[in-house]
Amino acid sequence: MTATTTSLAERAGEALATVDDPELGRPITELGFVLAATVLSTPAGTGVDVRLRLPTYFCAPNFAYLMVADAYDALVAVRGLDWAEVRLTDHFAAEEINAGVAARDGFADAFEGQAVGELDELRRTFRRKAHLACLERTCRKLLDDGWRIDALARATLGEVPASAERDSLTRRRRELGLPASADTPLFVDESGAPIPEEQVEQRLRFAKTVRVSIDGNTGWCRGLLRTRYGDDATAQEGRAAQEGRAAPEGRSAPESTAQPAAAANPGGAETPRSAEKREVS
Amino acid sequence: MYTKDGESYFIVDSHVHLWDGSPENQANRYGKGFIECFYDYHRNLSPEGWVWPLEKFEKYGEATLMKDLFEDGYVDKAIFQPTYLTDFFTNGFNTTEQDGFLAERHPDKFIVNGAWDPRDGEAGLAALERLAQRWNLRGVKLYTAEWKGDSKGWKLTDDWSYRYLEKCQELGIRNIHVHKGPTIYPLNRDAFDVADVDDVATAFPELNFIIEHVGLPRLEDFCWIATQEPNVYGGLAVAMPFIHSRPRYFAQIIMELLYWLDENRITFASDYAIWHPKWLIEQFVDFQVPEDMQGEYGTLTPDVKRKILGVNAAKLYEIEVPREATVPDEVADSTEAVGSAPAVPA
Numbered sequence: 001m002t003a004t005t006t007s008l009a010e011r012a013g014e015a016l017a018t019v020d021d022p023e024l025g026r027p028i029t030e031l032g033f034v035l036a037a038t039v040l041s042t043p044a045g046t047g048v049d050v051r052l053r054l055p056t057y058f059c060a061p062n063f064a065y066l067m068v069a070d071a072y073d074a075l076v077a078v079r080g081l082d083w084a085e086v087r088l089t090d091h092f093a094a095e096e097i098n099a100g101v102a103a104r105d106g107f108a109d110a111f112e113g114q115a116v117g118e119l120d121e122l123r124r125t126f127r128r129k130a131h132l133a134c135l136e137r138t139c140r141k142l143l144d145d146g147w148r149i150d151a152l153a154r155a156t157l158g159e160v161p162a163s164a165e166r167d168s169l170t171r172r173r174r175e176l177g178l179p180a181s182a183d184t185p186l187f188v189d190e191s192g193a194p195i196p197e198e199q200v201e202q203r204l205r206f207a208k209t210v211r212v213s214i215d216g217n218t219g220w221c222r223g224l225l226r227t228r229y230g231d232d233a234t235a236q237e238g239r240a241a242q243e244g245r246a247a248p249e250g251r252s253a254p255e256s257t258a259q260p261a262a263a264a265n266p267g268g269a270e271t272p273r274s275a276e277k278r279e280v281s
Numbered sequence: 282m283y284t285k286d287g288e289s290y291f292i293v294d295s296h297v298h299l300w301d302g303s304p305e306n307q308a309n310r311y312g313k314g315f316i317e318c319f320y321d322y323h324r325n326l327s328p329e330g331w332v333w334p335l336e337k338f339e340k341y342g343e344a345t346l347m348k349d350l351f352e353d354g355y356v357d358k359a360i361f362q363p364t365y366l367t368d369f370f371t372n373g374f375n376t377t378e379q380d381g382f383l384a385e386r387h388p389d390k391f392i393v394n395g396a397w398d399p400r401d402g403e404a405g406l407a408a409l410e411r412l413a414q415r416w417n418l419r420g421v422k423l424y425t426a427e428w429k430g431d432s433k434g435w436k437l438t439d440d441w442s443y444r445y446l447e448k449c450q451e452l453g454i455r456n457i458h459v460h461k462g463p464t465i466y467p468l469n470r471d472a473f474d475v476a477d478v479d480d481v482a483t484a485f486p487e488l489n490f491i492i493e494h495v496g497l498p499r500l501e502d503f504c505w506i507a508t509q510e511p512n513v514y515g516g517l518a519v520a521m522p523f524i525h526s527r528p529r530y531f532a533q534i535i536m537e538l539l540y541w542l543d544e545n546r547i548t549f550a551s552d553y554a555i556w557h558p559k560w561l562i563e564q565f566v567d568f569q570v571p572e573d574m575q576g577e578y579g580t581l582t583p584d585v586k587r588k589i590l591g592v593n594a595a596k597l598y599e600i601e602v603p604r605e606a607t608v609p610d611e612v613a614d615s616t617e618a619v620g621s622a623p624a625v626p627a
Contacts, residue, residue, distance in 0.1 A: 057314035
């Protein structure tokens with residue numbers, strides 16, 4: 001029993017680590033946005049109860065919605081979990097977002113009258129930015145290693161030496177639906193078309209500004225989260241989900257749950273309102 | 282005036298507030314959330330010793346502001362940027378009238394900017410006319426994420442916004458300060474997007490569009506627009522305080538701005554009372570691009586700092602700059618785009 005719930009908690013943690021902040025392009029676990037993730041046994045089966053938090057009360061509601069919805073989708077796909085509940089705390093639109101995700105209604109319904117569609121285009125815009133920033137990081141490394149601009153324009157992805165930069169570039173290309181095999185060109189635009197050599201340098205210059213911007217926003221968000229929730233707020237990587245004790249009466253026993261920053265968050269996280277768990281399997 | 286190492290700097294603080302965010306004035310949980318968000322900005326980026334208690338930060342009053350800006354903070358002229366937020370704060374957070382009454386008690390210290398909201402329609406146009414007359418407006422501050430009933434914001438390209446911009450032109454209000462926020466209609470779009478600035482800057486070449494916070498968190502989009510639109514400026518409020526906690530990032534921001542715009546279109550601002558101008562100005566005058574980044578970015582000269590700290594804003598608002606703090610005029614490379622690609626590549 002213990003072994004099962006532990007591995008479930010690990011799998012839930014791994015699932016949460018696949019969820020990116022769409023604006024920053026980094027996992028919510030690494031950014032410290034997962035306040036708590038607790039595996040619970042209830043009459044509805046074994047599930048996971050997740051609390052998310054963000055750097056400010058007024059973080060953009062569309063990005064917040066995507067993170068809650070993506071976390072929910074990732075957890076629902078975990079084998080062995082019967083239900084998942086994901087709730088955003090301390091946010092001006094938490095109620096609309098939580099209710100909307102729980103009801104699987106989509107963003108436009110969650111914010112009735114205030115949105116004219118779903119968030120696919122928004123997500124795509126920021127995937128394009130993330131791709132451009134990753135392309136810049138990869139190329140900067142190559143230029144530091146002595147490559148020249150014309151070589152960047154001619155290179156294939158497979159000719160780039162293995163590196164963390166190349167891996168993340170490959171991932172970004174796949175996210176955008178672009179070909180990412182070794183024989184495809186390295187320097188492509190957001191539609192996958194190769195950039196002519198004479199445009200590479202200028203494109204790279206703009207890509208650098210994109211990279212500076214995203215890196216800067218990431219640092220700002222991390223700093224604000226620390227200020228809001230205490231100094232350990234972003235030091236919880238790899239501890240996203242921990243084991244919760246199965247309660248005999250079907251309700252949670254919270255003393256062993258993961259609450260990484262609860263102590264530094266007086267009056268912060270709402271009390272879990274877990275009367276109705278969602279069935280997900 | 283601030284003097285250091287024989288160099289004089291005339292200081293225009295282009296973005297200051299006298300706000301009331303106290304619990305008595307908070308209309309709802311949004312007001313509370315708003316001032317607490319500001320307070321986190323303040324705590325996160327202020328050096329040790331410069332952090333106020335929340336109670337003081339919520340409402341600091343005239344005497345504190347006057348001492349901080351003009352006695353301690355080296356400021357020669359401060360520009361009030363109102364932020365109404367009447368859906369969050371009963372008497373408004375910081376209105377033109379509140380600023381104006383204070384400015385009248387201290388002649389020659391302040392420039393009073395107004396505000397408008399296209400959702401106010403015809404009645405708002407008449408109100409803007411009265412406001413302009415009463416306070417001799419030369420600029421306005423627009424907050425596109427301001428809530429108004431069910432509406433969570435607006436765009437500069439809204440039909441009524443064009444009417445208000447035309448009215449500004451007619452009234453001689455030439456400086457349009459624009460601040461983007463996290464909400465806007467429709468909510469599924471990126472509220473921080475600055476593309477609407479591009480459209481109105483082209484449509485109103487006689488107006489200057491000063492983008493507050495240099496478009497952060499969309500620095501790259503702001504740069505791309507500003508390089509093509511000579512009447513788009515970058516206000517450094519919120520970017521400035523990174524000079525202390527993240528100097529390398531600050532160097533990147535300022536040098537990216539100097540690359541895409543030029544040294545004539547960047548203006549200093551403290552966003553007081555979020556940050557205190559004294560330490561910002563002292564650190565900026567002492568600041569240099571880190572040595573290992575100079576090959577990539579170059580360096581900051583006293584003349585460039587002088588322009589950013591006061592000369593540029595003084596031009597926008599026709600403020601006289603003392604001779605020792607002036608910078609010789611040169612041809613500004615502000616009309617030709619640096620970017621040469623035909624379309625925005627991101």
